[in-house]
Amino acid sequence: MENVKAVPAALQTKRIKINFPLNLRKLFKQSIVLVLLALVWEFAPLTGFADPAFLPPFTDVIQALWNLILSGELFHHFAASMVRSLSGFALALVIAIPLGLTIGWYPLARELLNPVMELFRNTAALALLPVFMLILGIGETSKIAIVLFACTWPILLNTIAAVGNVDPLLIKSARSMNISSFKLFVKVILPASVPTIFTGIRMAGTGAILVLIAAEMVGAKEGLGYLITYSQYNFEIPEMFAGILTIALLGLIINQGLSMMERKLSKWKQQVNG
Amino acid sequence: MPANEKIRFENVAKSFIVRDPKQKGATQSFTAVKDLSFTVKEGEFITLVGPSGCGKSTLLDLISGLSSPSSGRICMDGKEITGPGLDRGIVFQQYALFPWKTARGNIEFGLEAKGIPKHERKELAEHFLSLVGLSAFANRYPHELSGGMKQRVAIARSLAFNPDVLLMDEPFAALDAQTRETLQSELLRIWQKTKKTIIFITHGIDEAVYLGERVVVLTPGPGTVKKIVDIPLKHRLEDADIRSHPEFVKARHEVWNLLHELEYQGAYI
Ligand SMILES: Nc1ncnc2c1ncn2[C@@H]1O[C@H](COP(=O)(O)OP(=O)(O)OP(=O)(O)O)[C@@H](O)[C@H]1O
Ligand SMILES: [Mg+2]
Numbered sequence: 001m002e003n004v005k006a007v008p009a010a011l012q013t014k015r016i017k018i019n020f021p022l023n024l025r026k027l028f029k030q031s032i033v034l035v036l037l038a039l040v041w042e043f044a045p046l047t048g049f050a051d052p053a054f055l056p057p058f059t060d061v062i063q064a065l066w067n068l069i070l071s072g073e074l075f076h077h078f079a080a081s082m083v084r085s086l087s088g089f090a091l092a093l094v095i096a097i098p099l100g101l102t103i104g105w106y107p108l109a110r111e112l113l114n115p116v117m118e119l120f121r122n123t124a125a126l127a128l129l130p131v132f133m134l135i136l137g138i139g140e141t142s143k144i145a146i147v148l149f150a151c152t153w154p155i156l157l158n159t160i161a162a163v164g165n166v167d168p169l170l171i172k173s174a175r176s177m178n179i180s181s182f183k184l185f186v187k188v189i190l191p192a193s194v195p196t197i198f199t200g201i202r203m204a205g206t207g208a209i210l211v212l213i214a215a216e217m218v219g220a221k222e223g224l225g226y227l228i229t230y231s232q233y234n235f236e237i238p239e240m241f242a243g244i245l246t247i248a249l250l251g252l253i254i255n256q257g258l259s260m261m262e263r264k265l266s267k268w269k270q271q272v273n274g
Numbered sequence: 275m276p277a278n279e280k281i282r283f284e285n286v287a288k289s290f291i292v293r294d295p296k297q298k299g300a301t302q303s304f305t306a307v308k309d310l311s312f313t314v315k316e317g318e319f320i321t322l323v324g325p326s327g328c329g330k331s332t333l334l335d336l337i338s339g340l341s342s343p344s345s346g347r348i349c350m351d352g353k354e355i356t357g358p359g360l361d362r363g364i365v366f367q368q369y370a371l372f373p374w375k376t377a378r379g380n381i382e383f384g385l386e387a388k389g390i391p392k393h394e395r396k397e398l399a400e401h402f403l404s405l406v407g408l409s410a411f412a413n414r415y416p417h418e419l420s421g422g423m424k425q426r427v428a429i430a431r432s433l434a435f436n437p438d439v440l441l442m443d444e445p446f447a448a449l450d451a452q453t454r455e456t457l458q459s460e461l462l463r464i465w466q467k468t469k470k471t472i473i474f475i476t477h478g479i480d481e482a483v484y485l486g487e488r489v490v491v492l493t494p495g496p497g498t499v500k501k502i503v504d505i506p507l508k509h510r511l512e513d514a515d516i517r518s519h520p521e522f523v524k525a526r527h528e529v530w531n532l533l534h535e536l537e538y539q540g541a542y543i
Contacts, residue, residue: 173370176338177387177435178358187383191374268374268415 056238064238065245073227074246080222081250084140085208088147092204096152097197100159104193105185110160121157125150125211129218138219143212150211151204158200162193195266202258209251224250278316280439280471281337285346286310287496288332305496306332310346312490312499314473319465321474321482323529324492330475333497334443337473338364350439360388363432367444369424371416377403377427378412384435402430405464422453426460433464439471446481458484462511479533483526484510484517491532503528 038058045052056064068074103109129146136142166189174188216225224247231240287308294300307329314320324330335341336348339358348355350362363384371380381399390398403409406426416424425445432440446454458481465472476482482489483505491500505525510516 169366169368169370170372172340173364173366173372174383174387176340176358176362176364177384178360179387183387187386188372191372194374268417 054237056241060238061241061245064236065242068239068242074242077222077224077227077243078246078250080220081209081212081216081224084143084216084223085147085212088144088212089151089204089208091144091148092151092155092208093201095148096155096200097159100156100197101163101190101193103156104160104163105189110164117153117157117160121153125207126214129215133219143215143220143223146215147208147212150207154203154207155197155200158203159193159197162196162200163189165196166192195262195269198258198262198265202255202262205254205258206251209247209254213247279313280316280318280350281314281473282349283310283312283346284349286333286336286343286348287345288329288336288341289344307336307495307497309498312502314471317469317471319462319472319474319485319487320490321476321486321488322490322492323476323479323482323533324497325494325533326477328492328495329497330477330492331443334364334441334473334475337439337441338362360384360435361437362439362441363435363437365425365428365432365440365442365445367447369416369421369428371424371427371431373416376413376415377408377419377423380416380427381431381434384431388435390435398434399430402434403427405433406430406460422449422457425449425457429461429464433468433470437470439473442472442474444475444477447476447478454481459511461485466511479526479529480517483507483522483529489525489529491529501532503532 041055041061042058044050045055045057065074103113125146128149132142132146132149136145170188170192171184174184179187212223213225213228216223217229220226224243228240228243228247231237231243287305287310289303289305291301292304294302310333322330322333332341336343337350337355339355339362342356372383375383378396378399381402382395385395385398400409400412403412406429408423408426408430411419411423416427419427429445446457449457461472462485474482474485476485486505489503489505491503492498493500503525505521507516507519507521507525513519516522
């Protein structure tokens with residue numbers, strides 16, 4: 001009995017011994033350059049290498065960020081941006097995925113709509129911003145609409161491609177079992193398409209933030225984009241950098257979150273370098 | 275219809291519309307198989323050999339009902355085949371497993387198509403996994419299995435929904451010699467146990483002779499039956515060295531001759 005108990009315990013210590021330094025090393029590798037960058041940022045203005053008026057020391061920026069958090073101002077702008085980007089993003093999901101599945105499933109629809117989609121996909125969303133503002137005003141609608149527009153294309157095109165690229169052999173194999181077209185769609189086409197669709201979703205997630213910030217910089221009274229331009233006009237440079245840092249972090253979090261979901265949903269796909 | 279007849283080919287031909295290389299935009303008809311007439315007996319293990327491109331896979335698509343003949347007809351149990359059905363199970367050369375489903379999930383797919391209730395599906399899947407010796411791998415995804423294992427899962431999947439006829443298109447072609455031999459004898463064992471009619475396509479003469487009670491030799495495209503060779507081997511599984519048995523050697527030689535005769539003729543056409 002004692003022996004049986006002793007073995008797993010021994011294994012456990014061994015595993016911890018191997019893993020712990022490995023994790024530390026990974027953390028070190030991932031953060032060392034970032035830390036160095038922050039140090040350069042901190043000391044460049046202090047040593048006169050950069051003009052402190054335009055590039056305040058890193059700690060000043062962190063201080064400004066902290067103040068913005070304490071005053072609730074940051075959260076206010078952050079929430080405004082989140083509501084806009086999430087609404088536009090969610091609307092794009094609801095519209096583009098079903099539409100893409102339909103277009104992908106019917107070759108005729110694909111042929112008819114391909115030229116239009118090619119045209120729109122190659123139109124930079126920001127180039128259309130003035131049009132959106134003309135038609136929808138400078139309120140929330142135009143901002144959500146531009147996010148919706150920017151998110152729609154990657155999701156739509158990836159969904160269409162996903163449905164079109166399902167391995168014909170799998171379709172053949174399923175059809176040989178005499179299943180209905182509806183079942184074929186739900187049980188084969190859809191699951192086979194998930195990874196490619198999700199790549200589109202991840203691209204849209206990154207695009208959503210980018211486009212929104214730009215839109216907020218042009219015409220808005222709140223939001224992270226507004227915070228940045230407003231601070232710049234009032235020469236509150238540390239606050240401006242605090243806003244930029246927040247956006248960078250937000251983009252990172254969104255991308256990481258979507259990547260994680262993508263990996264989870266595509267775990268059946270062979271990992272090329274896994 | 276004779277009592278023990280399972281599948282009958284009556285003057286089956288299949289042609290495809292292909293682009294005409296001489297005229298831009300024009301099409302022409304290409305005959306893949308023609309004048310196919312033969313019957314497969316109930317419970318028989320029949321193998322089809324023929325050179326690459328002679329229309330073997332085309333023929334299998336026709337039997338499975340995934341495509342229909344341009345002329346002639348194929349009957350199963352006296353009724354013309356008009357579409358796919360679960361009375362026929364197919365094992366493709368490239369496995370064709372659903373990569374997002376585990377080994378068990380793949381087997382359950384066919385059972386679900388048949389409308390078998392959920393709790394029975396799991397049990398049946400487990401049974402057929404053990405039949406092909408993969409009980410321990412039920413929860414693996416296809417990309418986590420070796421080629422031979424994938425092909426076993428594919429065989430188990432086709433057997434699980436209990437078809438009358440098993441159609442196999444060069445299922446062991448991509449495997450190494452050792453795995454192939456193992457799976458060949460496993461397939462024979464399964465055949466003896468389940469009494470299914472098996473139509474097995476191959477381009478391996480050895481494989482055709484070892485597995486088939488009869489070997490159908492096809493001509494190069496357009497494919498048609500050149501000759502059907504009876505293989506009077508009795509104890510394929512019991513005799514470890516059946517491949518050097520005089521009957522085996524004789525049969526293999528005959529099939530070899532038939533195939534090479536065709537090649538020789540082909541060179542002069
Ligand atoms: N959908 C199609 N359209 C046009 N031609 C086709 C089509 N399918 C098959 N063919 C042609 O029919 C012929 C027979 O093809 P098939 O795939 O049946 O050959 P096969 O005997 O299975 O060959 P292999 O041993 O290489 O698998 C080939 O010449 C092929 O080019
Ligand atoms: Mg073939």
